[in-house]
Amino acid sequence: MTQYIIRRLLLIIPVLLGVLFLTFVLMYLVPGDPVLTMLGQHAEDDIIQRLRAELNLDAPWYSQFFSYLTRTLKGDLGRSYISRVEVTEALKQKLPNTFKLALAAIIVSTIMGIAIGVISAVFKNTWIDHLAMTFALFFISTPVFWFGMLLIYFFSMTLGWTPVSGMGEGSFNLKHLILPAITLGSRFAAFLARYTRSIMLEVISEDYIRTARSKGLKENVVILKHGLRNAMIPIVTVVGMNFASLLNGSVLTETIFAWPGFGRYLVTAIKKRDFQVIAGCVWVGALIFVFVNLIVDIFYVMLDPRISYD
Amino acid sequence: MLKSLPKNNKSLKHRGLWYDTWRRLKNNRAALLGLIMVGIFILVAIFAPLLAPYDPNEINLGAILKEPSAEYWLGTDYYGRDLLSRIIYGSRISISVGVIVQLVSISIGTVMGSLAGYYGGKVDMLIMRLVDIVMSFPSLLLTIAIMVALGPGLYNVFLALGAVWWTRTARIIRSEFMQHREKEYVEAARALGNNDFIIMYKHILPNCLAPIIITFTMGVASAIMAEASLSFLGLGAQEPTPSWGSIINNGLQYLRTKPWYSLFPGLAIAYTVLAFNLFGDGLRDALDPKMKNH
Numbered sequence: 001m002t003q004y005i006i007r008r009l010l011l012i013i014p015v016l017l018g019v020l021f022l023t024f025v026l027m028y029l030v031p032g033d034p035v036l037t038m039l040g041q042h043a044e045d046d047i048i049q050r051l052r053a054e055l056n057l058d059a060p061w062y063s064q065f066f067s068y069l070t071r072t073l074k075g076d077l078g079r080s081y082i083s084r085v086e087v088t089e090a091l092k093q094k095l096p097n098t099f100k101l102a103l104a105a106i107i108v109s110t111i112m113g114i115a116i117g118v119i120s121a122v123f124k125n126t127w128i129d130h131l132a133m134t135f136a137l138f139f140i141s142t143p144v145f146w147f148g149m150l151l152i153y154f155f156s157m158t159l160g161w162t163p164v165s166g167m168g169e170g171s172f173n174l175k176h177l178i179l180p181a182i183t184l185g186s187r188f189a190a191f192l193a194r195y196t197r198s199i200m201l202e203v204i205s206e207d208y209i210r211t212a213r214s215k216g217l218k219e220n221v222v223i224l225k226h227g228l229r230n231a232m233i234p235i236v237t238v239v240g241m242n243f244a245s246l247l248n249g250s251v252l253t254e255t256i257f258a259w260p261g262f263g264r265y266l267v268t269a270i271k272k273r274d275f276q277v278i279a280g281c282v283w284v285g286a287l288i289f290v291f292v293n294l295i296v297d298i299f300y301v302m303l304d305p306r307i308s309y310d
Numbered sequence: 311m312l313k314s315l316p317k318n319n320k321s322l323k324h325r326g327l328w329y330d331t332w333r334r335l336k337n338n339r340a341a342l343l344g345l346i347m348v349g350i351f352i353l354v355a356i357f358a359p360l361l362a363p364y365d366p367n368e369i370n371l372g373a374i375l376k377e378p379s380a381e382y383w384l385g386t387d388y389y390g391r392d393l394l395s396r397i398i399y400g401s402r403i404s405i406s407v408g409v410i411v412q413l414v415s416i417s418i419g420t421v422m423g424s425l426a427g428y429y430g431g432k433v434d435m436l437i438m439r440l441v442d443i444v445m446s447f448p449s450l451l452l453t454i455a456i457m458v459a460l461g462p463g464l465y466n467v468f469l470a471l472g473a474v475w476w477t478r479t480a481r482i483i484r485s486e487f488m489q490h491r492e493k494e495y496v497e498a499a500r501a502l503g504n505n506d507f508i509i510m511y512k513h514i515l516p517n518c519l520a521p522i523i524i525t526f527t528m529g530v531a532s533a534i535m536a537e538a539s540l541s542f543l544g545l546g547a548q549e550p551t552p553s554w555g556s557i558i559n560n561g562l563q564y565l566r567t568k569p570w571y572s573l574f575p576g577l578a579i580a581y582t583v584l585a586f587n588l589f590g591d592g593l594r595d596a597l598d599p600k601m602k603n604h
Contacts, residue, residue, distance in 0.1 A: 150576075255543070273458075
């Protein structure tokens, strides 16, 4: 087991170097001069030259990459071209907000997804199943940002139950959190409902379920205690793997709800063409994605002894 | 013995992959509904000039932000352009994004996957590490980074999404090629003196058509959704191109007073993505019953 973890960690090193190189290449290709973005079009020549030298922009690309690599590995993601705030510091403030939103989204979607999936499997091929799966497919097909707008219109603007945007005061404000969490989790809940249904259908057809039924156990005990418990390993894995993917959805959800997190920080940087921030966000996003998926993989191996470490 | 067989025995008739696929597909009501919905969407895109009541880019300052009415069925935008016409023409953008992005990503993925799967060894190792690197990014984040580097615009959306999504096809094609490269028909082709290119693309590739078609159909829906997201963020199609995502983005600022502005383009996206998902699900089950529930 320890060997497996060490090998997985070692394999990550070349991948992360590749990720860093790709991020560098993309930002290197960006048209326009970052110095002019920082100083404006009418800056004096000697100031421009001094800043170019300071930022190492006159050096050849490999030298620029090497200094980018060493800086990034030390945790220094540079400063925003516009606000001059350090990207690492800004991300330290923004990421906990995104994490809070993602956690709420995963809780909402897991509860809803598993409940709907189990009900669908139990009532297989009845109108309840068809209705649930039609809704699930509809939510999978619905753009996250559009669904968020509908929620804001009905619950915030028309009914006035929730605030339109922002995170509110304090560290936990349910009224502010609920709509963004539902928006971010909606597609995943739908996907999870479909997945849980298919896993549950497989489990329900197993011999031990027939045995449990023939022992005279109540149907809900059979389904929840014998069925769902055995379906949980693949379901938990899918939940874990999708936690990292919520970073994609957070970009759109945070834009709609003006949620002060990672996604909104990135979108604001795109609008201002603040490449240092964009590069920092993309790198940190990939880093989170890789490590969360690694942790999920390790947990999966620990949870299910049938999986070999090779 | 042969004489005892009835003439024109239907059970002996040759049944190809497509015959079986169609037989399974036509028994799947959801997939048929998806097929009809896809058909309607394609017809709307083709006949957009006949169906649209107005020119989608015609600015009418006398009819700014009009509510839905007999004159403007779905209302007008902040330039007085007819929203119904823009949504109808938007279907052309969506279908071109769906198809071209899939063509780009499947072409790259097929070449990379076939090289990795056929040759194995160092070629495989190199290509698969590249796949690992691309897949280490959350897909939207990498697409955004590429769009920032290339600049906004519809053609760059094709390139950016193609450059991010080829990895999925590459993995599927690689595993198919790995299975096929040891088979007898490949050995026979090699023994006949065919070169690797002929073996890969004339002999093995036709046997991988089912997963390619499934990936293509399912991918169209994802590409339409991704383009809408990029346009919503201002990185996709630029004004005056009537992209559904950018119409929703424009409508966001009028959400309180003119909720219909963003409602209809969103419904158009949901309809189209739903159509391709329904059809794609059914096609997957029909083409490759082993993949059902995966």
